[in-house]
Structures are given as C-alpha cells and as structure tokens.
Amino acid sequence: xxxxxxQPEDLVxxxxxxxxxxxxxxxxxxxxxxxxxxxGGSTQLAPSGASAVPAPPEVRALARIVLDELKTLQVxxxxxxxxxxxxxxxxxxxxxxxAGSVSFDRVHGAWLGRAAGCLLGKPVEKIPREGIEExxxxxxxxxxxxxxxxxxxxxDVSERWPWNxxxxxxxxxENIDGMPEDDDLNFPILALELLEAHGENLTTEDVAQAWxxxxxxxxxxxxxxxxxxxxxxxxxxxxxxxxxxxxxxWIGALIRADVHGWAHPGDVRAAAASAWTDAxxxxxxxxxxxxMWAASLCSASLVAGSADEALDAADTVVPPxxxxxxxxxxxxxxxxxxxxxxxSADEALDxxxxxxxxxxWVHTLNNAALAACALQAYGDxxxxxxxxxxxxxxxxxxxxxxxxxxVGGLLGADGIGEAWTAPLKDRIATSMPGGAERxxxxxxxxxxxxxxxxx
Numbered sequence: 001x002x003x004x005x006x007q008p009e010d011l012v013x014x015x016x017x018x019x020x021x022x023x024x025x026x027x028x029x030x031x032x033x034x035x036x037x038x039x040g041g042s043t044q045l046a047p048s049g050a051s052a053v054p055a056p057p058e059v060r061a062l063a064r065i066v067l068d069e070l071k072t073l074q075v076x077x078x079x080x081x082x083x084x085x086x087x088x089x090x091x092x093x094x095x096x097x098x099a100g101s102v103s104f105d106r107v108h109g110a111w112l113g114r115a116a117g118c119l120l121g122k123p124v125e126k127i128p129r130e131g132i133e134e135x136x137x138x139x140x141x142x143x144x145x146x147x148x149x150x151x152x153x154x155x156d157v158s159e160r161w162p163w164n165x166x167x168x169x170x171x172x173x174e175n176i177d178g179m180p181e182d183d184d185l186n187f188p189i190l191a192l193e194l195l196e197a198h199g200e201n202l203t204t205e206d207v208a209q210a211w212x213x214x215x216x217x218x219x220x221x222x223x224x225x226x227x228x229x230x231x232x233x234x235x236x237x238x239x240x241x242x243x244x245x246x247x248x249x250w251i252g253a254l255i256r257a258d259v260h261g262w263a264h265p266g267d268v269r270a271a272a273a274s275a276w277t278d279a280x281x282x283x284x285x286x287x288x289x290x291x292m293w294a295a296s297l298c299s300a301s302l303v304a305g306s307a308d309e310a311l312d313a314a315d316t317v318v319p320p321x322x323x324x325x326x327x328x329x330x331x332x333x334x335x336x337x338x339x340x341x342x343x344s345a346d347e348a349l350d351x352x353x354x355x356x357x358x359x360x361w362v363h364t365l366n367n368a369a370l371a372a373c374a375l376q377a378y379g380d381x382x383x384x385x386x387x388x389x390x391x392x393x394x395x396x397x398x399x400x401x402x403x404x405x406x407v408g409g410l411l412g413a414d415g416i417g418e419a420w421t422a423p424l425k426d427r428i429a430t431s432m433p434g435g436a437e438r439x440x441x442x443x444x445x446x447x448x449x450x451x452x453x454x455x
Contacts, residue, residue: 017246103412111188122168125397126164135153193210194206204281221252230243249363252362257292257295275292327372331368331371386404427439
C-alpha cells in the first residue's frame, strides 16, 4: 500500500530538505544523507508525496532509523521560536486595535473572495506556471480574466498539462454550480464552529478533538496528515507538529487562518494569537508564522483602507529575523515594482521563482511571497490579484483563496465583480458534519456575529 505523506522512505528526503531550509549545518546533514543514498534511498521527494515504487523492507527499516537521527538535528532557534511568549518578545509593541463596527458587506466579501480565489486555482493545482499560461492562452484567457475552461482546449495541450482530476469536473467555467468541496474551505468552516464553541478559550487540544470528529484522515494532507497520525498515537502538543513531520513549515496552517482573523477585526495581535493556537498542532516556525500572518491580513482587511495598510499591519506579527519576514518583504518589494510598471507580471514571477528555486510548491515561504506580491500590486482589483496568485503556479487554489479573502474583505462583496461571485450561487460544498452544503451568506452572518462578540 502506498500512502502519500506518510511512508517512512518518503519522509526522509522531505526531512533532509526541511533541515537545510532551517539552516542546519551541511556537515551534520550530508553524512546521513549519503548513508541513506548508498542504501538505495531516494533523496528527492516525489511531487505527489509518495514514490511510484514501494521501498524494499530493508530500505523502509533504514528510513525509520534515519528519521530518528535526523530528528536530533531539529534544534530551537532564537530568531524563529515556536512558543507564543517567545514570539511576542521579538515583535514590536502591539498597536491599538482599530475601533468601529465591521460591515456585513466586507465580511461577506471576504468569504466570497476566498471561495472565488480558490475556485480559480482548483483545476490548475499541480500544473506548473508555464502550463497554466499555455492553457489560458489557447482558450483566450491570458492574462487570466475569468475561470478556466476546457472549451476550445486542444487535445495536445490537455495531454501535456492534465487538469487536476478531482477538481476539473466541477471547477471549470462551463461546469461550475456553486463552490465545490475543498480543504481551503473545509478548514474555515471548522474554524468558525470552533470559535463559536470556544471563543477566546480555544485550546490546541480543542482543535485536535475537532479534527478527529470532523475530518477524515484521507481529507487532510502533508503536515496535517502527519499531525493527525500523531494525535491518534496520543502524542502531546507540540510533539504532534514535530514527530515525523517534515512538512511542518509548509502551507497547511496558513490556509486555516482566515476565521481567526475575521473574528478579531482590526486587532491583528489577537488574530495572530488565535491562529498560533491552531497552527501549533501541526506546524513549527514559519509554518506557524504563516498562519499568524494570514490571520492578521484577514483581520486588517475588514477595517483597513488599502492593501498596503493591511500588509503593514500583518508585518507586525511576524518575527523580524524570520525567513517568513524576508519572504514577505521580497513579495511586497516585487509587488511595488509591478504596480509601478518597472516590472511586468512575468518578470515579477521570474524574480520570485528564482528566489525560491527548488522549494516545494506547497511550502509556506514561496506562497506567502507570492500572496504578498499579488496583494501589494493589485489589492484594489480582485480579478488581477487572484489571477497573479494563480498564474504563479505554486499552490494555486490556496494562494488564490488567501489573496481572494483579503481583497474581498477590503472591497466588500459588491466590489468583487459578479463574474466571480455569481457562479458560486451562494453555496459551498463540504464534507464537514452538518450537511453537504453551506450558504456563503449564512457563514458570513455567523462570522459577523462572532466578530461582534470578540471585538
């Protein structure tokens, strides 16, 4: 049996990459890697999370030994701590929370924007940047201005760049009938229910219990699947995030952020604290900061006057010497150049891809940089912002969702554009308990009540 994101032999190359990304000395990593390679183990993580051929028993047994050795190389970082009290000491003084009420239109826009941005990216998830452009060009949709379509798509292009098989049937323009199920929407629905039940008393253990009750293991991926296994193994928090989890700085926590922000409009520090409580179940370091940053963006988007203002507010919750801070600043600088006309969209994406060459396409750092770039350049234009997020060719549905959420919150439902919102038909399909669909308007109404209770 081949289980993606779980087989020991597949975790080894991911752990090797994770340790190098965290700055562990090559002299510590390389000898272990060489011994693993000499025994026939792969040093390259398969794009799907599992290699095509099962490893021989002796290689799998060695993988378990190697993973234990690599775990000893995970050491705390002064610049990138995991604990809230240590993170806060690195941050500037918290700014006063913005006063004033939040409009339903902006909360509704945030939910609609998240769904629309996710929907745009769904069919081209796992397709690289050049494939996305070719599909869009040959179907008359370049630069991207609407949802993707298979109408007019030549067979050779379709064969060269196959759609995401699970997503394409329901996420192409000619087939859309509401928002199809996606983990980028399941997690916000779950977060809303958690915060309604627990409010400011939410604990990481509450999140773990909710996962067991609401999320089938096969519907979570990468770091979440590793954490799920660790929860079932009765490992305590934060070991749920660190044990045999080389995906601990990938994007999974960032996509769970939005409701933690919407529940605290204008109070980015409270939004970040709530997001930290959630993220530490499955992530460490920049994986945690990614959720804190995205939650703060969502918090600010409901009250800010511009994307620049929201980005400035979110910067204040990221440890300044962290790799996420550097990635976000690169994204913002690139976005400013794009907005000023000194870079084209292609050149902006070239710059980001050059900086993060070799990084997995669902890592937090590259995708956060892309999100920051799209928001900085096009924060007042929903279509252009989500188009750039998806054209970047990394985690297309997740970055599209986050960027769409923030711009939707800034512009409100009426500012998004009917071409993006009408196909949603006020419906999100879900595997969460409580029914196969949710009304987007009703989710927004519940979120507004939640924000009024915590503000």
